[in-house]
Amino acid sequence: MAQMDPDAVAKAFVEHYYSTFDNNRVGLAGLYQEASMLTFEGQKILGVQNIVAKLTSLPFQQCKHNISTVDCQPSGPASGMLVFVSGNLQLAGEEHALKFSQVSLSLSVDFS
Amino acid sequence: MAQMDPDAVAKAFVEHYYSTFDNNRVGLAGLYQEASMLTFEGQKILGVQNIVAKLTSLPFQQCKHNISTVDCQPSGPASGMLVFVSGNLQLAGEEHALKFSQVSLSLSVDFS
Numbered sequence: 675m676a677q678m679d680p681d682a683v684a685k686a687f688v689e690h691y692y693s694t695f696d697n698n699r700v701g702l703a704g705l706y707q708e709a710s711m712l713t714f715e716g717q718k719i720l721g722v723q724n725i726v727a728k729l730t731s732l733p734f735q736q737c738k739h740n741i742s743t744v745d746c747q748p749s750g751p752a753s754g755m756l757v758f759v760s761g762n763l764q765l766a767g768e769e770h771a772l773k774f775s776q777v778s779l780s781l782s783v784d785f786s
Numbered sequence: 787m788a789q790m791d792p793d794a795v796a797k798a799f800v801e802h803y804y805s806t807f808d809n810n811r812v813g814l815a816g817l818y819q820e821a822s823m824l825t826f827e828g829q830k831i832l833g834v835q836n837i838v839a840k841l842t843s844l845p846f847q848q849c850k851h852n853i854s855t856v857d858c859q860p861s862g863p864a865s866g867m868l869v870f871v872s873g874n875l876q877l878a879g880e881e882h883a884l885k886f887s888q889v890s891l892s893l894s895v896d897f898s
Contacts, residue, residue, distance in 0.1 A: 760887070
C-alpha cells in the first residue's frame with residue numbers, strides 16, 4: 675500500500691479518537707498502551723487501565739467534540755508523530771461549549 | 787548533581803523560552819537545532835534558520851507572554867520531554883490579550 679500523507683493520518687486518528695470518546699468512551703482503551711501516559715489538567719495518569727478509568731469518570735456523560743485545528747509533525751527516529759488538536763467540547767444540557775486542546779504523541783506510527 | 791524534577795525542568799525551560807521570545811527573539815536560535823521542526827498555525831518550518839526567520843518576521847515587535855499552565859511528561863526511550871504550554875500573549879498597543887498554546891517536544895533532555 676502506498677505511504678499515506680502524515681496530515682491525513684493525523685486527521686483520521688483525531689476523528690477516530692473523538693468519535694470514540696463521544697460515542698463509546700471505554701473503547702478508548704484500544705488507543706492507549708501499557709506505557710501510555712495521559713496528563714489531564716496537571717494530573718499524570720499512567721497505563722491504559724488508569725487512563726480509561728479517568729476518562730470514563732469525568733463528570734459528564736454525553737458530549738460532542740468539535741475539532742477546530744489539527745496540526746501534526748513527525749517526531750523522533752521511529753516514524754513517531756506529534757498531533758496537536760484544538761476545538762470545542764459541547765456537553766449535554768450546557769448552553770456554552772468549552773474550549774479544549776490536546777496533544778497526542780505516538781512514538782511509532784505504521785504509515786504503510 | 788542530583789537529578790532534577792522534570793516538572794521543574796519544564797517550567798524553567800518555558801520561562802527561558804518566552805523570556806527570550808519577548809526580550810531577544812533572535813536568541814531563540816539557541817533553543818532549536820538543525821533537525822527541529824516548528825509547526826506554526828498549520829505551516830511546517832524546518833531547521834533553526836527558517837524557524838528563527840519565521841519567529842522574527844511575525845507582524846508584531848513588542849510582546850509579553852503570560853503563562854497560565856505548563857504540563858509535561860516524559861516521552862520516548864532517550865529521556866525526551868513533551869511540554870504543553872497555554873497562556874496569553876499581550877501585544878504592545880493592543881487592549882486585549884490573545885490566547886496561545888504551544889507544544890514543545892525534546893527528544894533528549896539532560897536532567898543531570
